[in-house]
Amino acid sequence: MKRYMNILKRISLVVAPAMLLLTGCEDIIDLNVDSGPSQLVVDGWITNQPGVQQISLSLSAPYFNNGPATPVTNASVLVEDNEGNVYEFLDVDQDGIYEWGTAQDTLGRIGRTYLLTITTDGEVYTADTEIRRVPQVDSVVYQKETLPIDPDNGPKEGYIAQFYARDFVGEGDNYWIKPVVDGQARVDRPSNISIAYDAAFNAGAPSDGLIFILPLRQSITTDSLYSAGNSVGVELHSITNEAFEFLKQVQQQASNGGLFATPVQNIFSNVVNSNPNGPKALGFFGASAVSRKETVIDPSKARPEE
Known part of the structure; x- marks a missing residue:
């Protein structure tokens, strides 16, 4: 324990001066960015x-x-x-x-x-x-869930919804999965875009003709748990390969941040x-063909918490 504390002290002696250097002065830099022609x-x-x-x-x-x-x-x-x-x-x-x-x-x-x-x-x-083509949605089900800590949004105890559908046999079907809340399909942020290649995330996965994988099925539960009485569902949109790549780039640009961010590019x-x-x-x-199914969360019909 004494050796451990000495290591922490040495780390503090190095980090503290460095933090002072980083925070000791702040300069405001105005970036002059040329505006290109409108498109x-x-x-x-x-x-x-x-x-x-x-x-x-x-x-x-x-x-x-x-x-x-x-x-x-x-x-x-x-x-x-x-x-x-x-x-x-x-x-x-x-x-x-x-x-x-x-x-x-x-x-x-x-x-x-x-x-x-x-x-x-x-x-x-x-x-x-x-x-x-687009497959029919078989069902929308929900399971009781208790989060370990209080979330920023929504209840700590609620329900995770998921849908069941099976991809067509024949490789290369693409889908856009949209949650339906209170009768309206909602994709409020690019980071919440959920797309599928056959029944998985991307080409190459052995998912042709299978039931959609669990993360895709549960992608209709986005930022918070659902509550009893909520009307929830899914819209499954068929999309082309081009549309899949377009939405994938929108996803990537939305999450392009932090230490390893890459320069912003046109999609x-x-x-x-x-x-x-x-x-x-x-x-x-x-363009899309749409398959849709909804349900109302009834606690008596929920799957038990795992």
């Missing part, structure tokens, strides 16, 4: 579910600009499927949000491909995608300017 940002995702479909257009902003994005208005936004059906999206409110359809209309169909064409400021941008986009010498676009145009 078109596309945020569009269509599904096979009935309801209004939206594609948002805005302009990129300098890195340190925390203000709202500038909407792109007066653009022509068309979506055409491989059977020749053309859907015109309109910006009725002049806010950069272009919409098609009503609550009863359905645009997406499994197996069809879709071409997005945007014309704005004399430039023509295109992106293509397809709606792939891959599938939106291409038909003029190779024209301004490039940012964002993504995707």
